[in-house]
Amino acid sequence: MRVLVSGMGGELGTRVAQLLEERPEVTDVAGFDFVPPRRRLRRAEFRRIDPRNRDRVVEFVEDFAPQVVAHFGVYEPASRMSPAAAAERTELCTVGALGAAARAGALEYVVARSGLEVYGRRSPRASVPDERVPPAPSSPYGVSLLQVETISAGIGRRIGVPVAALRYAPVVGPHAPSPLGRLLRLPVVPVPAFADPPFSLLHPEDAALAMVAAVVARPAGPINVVGRGAATPWQAARLGGRVPFPVLPALWGVAARTTELTGAAIAPHVVEMLRYGLTGSAARAAAVLDVPEPHSTQDVLREVFDWADVVPLAVARQEVA
Numbered sequence: 492m493r494v495l496v497s498g499m500g501g502e503l504g505t506r507v508a509q510l511l512e513e514r515p516e517v518t519d520v521a522g523f524d525f526v527p528p529r530r531r532l533r534r535a536e537f538r539r540i541d542p543r544n545r546d547r548v549v550e551f552v553e554d555f556a557p558q559v560v561a562h563f564g565v566y567e568p569a570s571r572m573s574p575a576a577a578a579e580r581t582e583l584c585t586v587g588a589l590g591a592a593a594r595a596g597a598l599e600y601v602v603a604r605s606g607l608e609v610y611g612r613r614s615p616r617a618s619v620p621d622e623r624v625p626p627a628p629s630s631p632y633g634v635s636l637l638q639v640e641t642i643s644a645g646i647g648r649r650i651g652v653p654v655a656a657l658r659y660a661p662v663v664g665p666h667a668p669s670p671l672g673r674l675l676r677l678p679v680v681p682v683p684a685f686a687d688p689p690f691s692l693l694h695p696e697d698a699a700l701a702m703v704a705a706v707v708a709r710p711a712g713p714i715n716v717v718g719r720g721a722a723t724p725w726q727a728a729r730l731g732g733r734v735p736f737p738v739l740p741a742l743w744g745v746a747a748r749t750t751e752l753t754g755a756a757i758a759p760h761v762v763e764m765l766r767y768g769l770t771g772s773a774a775r776a777a778a779v780l781d782v783p784e785p786h787s788t789q790d791v792l793r794e795v796f797d798w799a800d801v802v803p804l805a806v807a808r809q810e811v812a
Contacts, residue, residue, distance in 0.1 A: 662695055670757060
């Protein structure tokens with residue numbers, strides 16, 4: 492099986508490539524991104540290509556002629572780039588990579604990264620949505636993710652291959668670039684003044700294992716991938732020893748601009764999560780993906796806060812005679 496990993500330079504894309512290298516049924520692994528991989532790869536082929544360079548993307552993908560595409564060319568706003576740049580690269584990478592893979596003639600399966608943000612703001616009717624709840628994104632990132640799902644499903648229907656969309660909870664970890672992770676590490680964390688809605692997180696290793704499991708099992712359709720349990724903004728701040736700062740509903744724009752000055756830009760989907768919560772049912776993932784039990788949301792938060800703490804080391808001075 493020849494597997495293409497778009498977005499291989501990111502934390503998740505690199506880890507998925509490493510895991511695929513260990514699978515005996517995977518004969519070749521190739522990928523591209525605008526940044527190089529963050530970990531050592533033993534036999535995967537990587538090309539440094541900006542998704543905006545459509546000609547180079549198409550040439551590389553068509554020459555490789557993948558049988559499976561693990562599509563990680565989905566860029567979160569305020570993670571490694573501005574919201575506008577993230578949306579542009581996500582669309583161009585999805586159209587370019589998947590279209591070229593389909594034209595190469597060997598494609599058998601596509602699995603794309605998506606997110607719980609496609610469900611939009613929570614409601615009492617679907618406070619913990621499963622895959623039967625219709626997507627209704629209410630943030631630019633949610634709209635971008637649904638576009639990835641739509642493009643992927645359209646290509647799958649056109650050439651007759653199954654397509655899956657892994658709807659991840661927010662992926663947060665010590666080394667994964669995340670606007671939510673940066674926000675939670677601030678000494679003072681903005682939280683809703685009159686609410687404390689639950690949200691779930693996903694450990695990066697669980698996200699990578701789910702992608703590899705999908706490549707092997709080849710399920711179709713949307714699949715929520717969510718860590719166990721949930722936390723709330725107030726709980727998260729207190730767990731990390733941070734100071735919760737209550738924000739009135741009308742002042743979240745001011746809070747976002749203020750935190751951006753401290754180096755932790757808040758994208759609209761992060762504000763939406765803090766104000767309305769973000770959870771999902773992971774029952775289907777447990778049924779169709781052969782993966783270990785995921786880390787809990789509380790465990791993910793502890794790792795984030797443990798990594799953020801820096802302990803200075805006292806160095807004894809030696810007098811020189």
